[in-house]
Amino acid sequence: MKQSIVIVFLLLQSLGAWAQEGLQVASLFDGRYKKNHNAIEVLVKGDKLASYHLTLFRSLTLKDEPKTFKEIERLVQADAEVAIDKEVGLLGQDLYYGFYCFAPLKKRNRYLFYRNASLKEGGEQEVTVVYMEGYATLDELKKMFK
Amino acid sequence: MKASRYEDKQYWLTLAERYFEAETTDQEEAELVRFLASPFAQGAEFDELCAVMGYFSVGKEEYAKPRTVFSWRKYGRLAAAVIAGLLMMTWGGYEFNRQQNLCVAYVYGERFTDPNRVLSEMETSLKNLQYEEVEETVDHQLSSIFQTLSDTNE
Numbered sequence: 001m002k003q004s005i006v007i008v009f010l011l012l013q014s015l016g017a018w019a020q021e022g023l024q025v026a027s028l029f030d031g032r033y034k035k036n037h038n039a040i041e042v043l044v045k046g047d048k049l050a051s052y053h054l055t056l057f058r059s060l061t062l063k064d065e066p067k068t069f070k071e072i073e074r075l076v077q078a079d080a081e082v083a084i085d086k087e088v089g090l091l092g093q094d095l096y097y098g099f100y101c102f103a104p105l106k107k108r109n110r111y112l113f114y115r116n117a118s119l120k121e122g123g124e125q126e127v128t129v130v131y132m133e134g135y136a137t138l139d140e141l142k143k144m145f146k
Numbered sequence: 147m148k149a150s151r152y153e154d155k156q157y158w159l160t161l162a163e164r165y166f167e168a169e170t171t172d173q174e175e176a177e178l179v180r181f182l183a184s185p186f187a188q189g190a191e192f193d194e195l196c197a198v199m200g201y202f203s204v205g206k207e208e209y210a211k212p213r214t215v216f217s218w219r220k221y222g223r224l225a226a227a228v229i230a231g232l233l234m235m236t237w238g239g240y241e242f243n244r245q246q247n248l249c250v251a252y253v254y255g256e257r258f259t260d261p262n263r264v265l266s267e268m269e270t271s272l273k274n275l276q277y278e279e280v281e282e283t284v285d286h287q288l289s290s291i292f293q294t295l296s297d298t299n300e
Contacts, residue, residue, distance in 0.1 A: 033252065034252040034255070034257070035252075035255045036254075036255060037254045037255045038254070039252070039254070039255075040251065040252070040253050040254065040267060040270075040271065041251065041252045042250075042251045042252075042264060042267045042268050042271055043248055043249075043250050043251070044248065044249050044250075044264060044265070044268055045246065045247060045248040045249075046246050046247030046248060046249075047247050048247070048249050048261060048264075048265060057268055059267075059268065059271035059272075061270075061271055061274055097275070113275050115274060115275050115276075117274070126274070128271055128274035128275055130271055130272065130275060144272050
């Protein structure tokens, strides 16, 4: 009886494993920014995303932490290595924005978006990382933030 | 010894008397029962014995029957296991549904689960991805390339 309880409990916990595991940016969503007063973290999964043709949405917007901006860029660049499609913009040596498409997982498309607004003169001191899964195409998604 | 022990009426009368005195063993009582079932026990002197042994024989059978006593402990455990199982299933279903449908935002350390607020933050983060057109970055990169070439020629 006790073993059954433990097994069921572990199975239910495993439902929390996201498909962005395997990507370097997954570490950004491990809960470290939930209490951060410079961060906005969003997690939406399921019914609420139906109208967007998405199944999972995770975003992190971090403000006023330039050291962390570099670390986030490093993680994104690492994931870029395995992207099957991408569109990037650099400002000097730094990654200004990046749109990355990864190999589908369970027939769901996977996307990673990044923008470092602090690289623009007069821009907000913030970096935004968005990870999405679903059935929307890249063009559909780009229309969302145009 | 008579050819058939059942023909020794005196033996059985003595045994019957001992039965009424509660001095007989179980084996002797069983023998008495078999004797009473035989044709040798037809006499009136055994009528009373037949009646009494017959009455107790029925009582014994009833007593020997396995009793179905309701066991609170046994059924209590079963009920507890069923209830625990139902609770687990309910909790598991709730947890599964909760995992499948999540809507939460942490805004500067404060947690929000109101769908309107969370979706609003989602929209905002998407707007944060708006970028200035690529031409500017291409110009900047071309400048860098030409600068590098002129540095090389020098």
